[in-house]
Amino acid sequence: MRRLKEKVALPFAPAAVADLQERLLAWYRAEKRDLPWRRTTDPYAIWISEVMLQQTRVETVKPYWARFLARFPTVLALAEAPLDDVLAHWSGLGYYARGRKLHEAARVIVERHGGALPADAAALAALPGFGPYTVAAVGSIGLGLDEAAVDGNVARVLTRWLCREGDPREAKALAFFREVASLLLPPGAAGDWNQAMMELGATRCGPGAPACLGCPVATHCLAFRAGRQAELPPRRKAKARPELHLAAALVVRDGETLLARRPDAGLFASLWELPAVTVEAGEGTALLQRLVDEMVGGGAVVGEAIGTVEQTLTHRELKLTVHAVAAQAQAPRIAAPYVDVRFADPAAALPGGLSSVTRKALRASRQER
The missing domain is CATH 1.10.340.30 (Hypothetical protein; domain 2)
Structure with a gap:
């Protein structure tokens, strides 16, 4: 040593x-x-x-x-x-x-x-x-x-x-x-x-x-x-943590929810989640609408926010807002950055599993039992 x-x-x-x-x-x-x-x-x-x-x-x-x-x-x-x-x-x-x-x-x-x-x-x-x-x-x-x-x-x-x-x-x-x-x-x-x-x-x-x-x-x-036990070690000043804002789409068809799988590297690698995009604080739903259009085709409408969850990641604070989406029933298509997409029961076993923030988001939108 x-x-x-x-x-x-x-x-x-x-x-x-x-x-x-x-x-x-x-x-x-x-x-x-x-x-x-x-x-x-x-x-x-x-x-x-x-x-x-x-x-x-x-x-x-x-x-x-x-x-x-x-x-x-x-x-x-x-x-x-x-x-x-x-x-x-x-x-x-x-x-x-x-x-x-x-x-x-x-x-x-x-x-x-x-x-x-x-x-x-x-x-x-x-x-x-x-x-x-x-x-x-x-x-x-x-x-x-x-x-x-x-x-x-x-x-x-x-x-x-x-x-x-x-x-x-x-x-x-x-x-x-x-x-x-x-x-x-x-x-x-x-x-x-x-x-x-x-x-x-x-x-x-x-x-x-x-x-x-x-x-x-x-x-x-x-x-x-x-007599210094309460002052040692000194309290560390909290550093400001950057925020990450995501907008996610909740698309439900015949009791199943549209889920997308992240690639094998990066944020929530290999896990399934509600399709989501990174947005600036206060930004509208245009980017999410574009992603939904790629996945389920035209005619899908991203609606109002129905739930918001927050989670502390290793180096960031995550805030995810869930939007209800009205869409016609059809086979979904893969869209970047995702590597797979499907309608599934969130409570069922999925390869790789659900990200923890997705579980919170589903509970917030009352979609997970």
């Missing part, structure tokens, strides 16, 4: 480190939340949970994790499945690149490692989608490796333990915290230790004012001792 210019040293005596480890591990083992992926020792199931939990709430992940494993119970099953099927089971979780990387990594694991996740940090790091956190989390929890995992929760905890200034989410700070976490790691208990650190950050040492009275290791926290 490349060493940092910033010197890494713990401000705790060895006896204090041992006491901190003992207290935190005891608290975690007694108080940890009962989460379904904590009831398994299967590295594959643990890997799936770790990827799903990135940028997604625990309660949202629970049913998806169970359904995903029921359909793809092993690495081999995931590797052999069509990508469309994988994305269909990911539909609604968002950040679909995660599902694609899972599928890609599963194929590599089958080809290079006989279908089993390799119990080696370097080999894990060579897999698609395995960054430092995923390597450490899956390696320690699922494979027993002595690797320190640092996510946002852990970085916040360490910021307070060390009473360190600055934004812990910056790349330099994360690299520093990975080395600090490695120094604190109790050999042979890395899996529980990493989960204990994350659990502490999620349930006691959260953003804003932490619950120090319920913290098992508050006496070792330098920010707590200095």
Whole structure:
């Protein structure tokens, strides 16, 4: 590992480190939340949970994790499945690149490692989608490796333990915290230790004012001792996020809805949605009318807005307005940028699945059960 210019040293005596480890591990083992992926020792199931939990709430992940494993119970099953099927089971979780990387990594694991996740940090790091956190989390929890995992929760905890200034989410700070976490790691208990650190950050040492009275290791926290636990880490000023406005067409024929499929790259890649165009805020429906004309022929009329939904994407704020369309019954035609188009029941299984914003749009327009 490349060493940092910033010197890494713990401000705790060895006896204090041992006491901190003992207290935190005891608290975690007694108080940890009962989460379904904590009831398994299967590295594959643990890997799936770790990827799903990135940028997604625990309660949202629970049913998806169970359904995903029921359909793809092993690495081999995931590797052999069509990508469309994988994305269909990911539909609604968002950040679909995660599902694609899972599928890609599963194929590599089958080809290079006989279908089993390799119990080696370097080999894990060579897999698609395995960054430092995923390597450490899956390696320690699922494979027993002595690797320190640092996510946002852990970085916040360490910021307070060390009473360190600055934004812990910056790349330099994360690299520093990975080395600090490695120094604190109790050999042979890395899996529980990493989960204990994350659990502490999620349930006691959260953003804003932490619950120090319920913290098992508050006496070792330098920010707590200095009375600065509520001000560290400093709140990050929210950056203005660009807005993306879409106008979508709701065309219904014999109880089925017109859906169009995105290409394999770009926004909502490979997923199905209501046919839509990018518009400027306040712009009319001329562009949407043109798209509808190409898909279902002349005579189709784009009507008034019947629903609006908003969604936060990775780097943008999306606002989608749904317009009712009156059109004659005929076979639809593909139009750019889409690669497929059909009338279908939105509640039925579709190759690749529906985008999450489309599910919201259908609910908003009362078309999805």
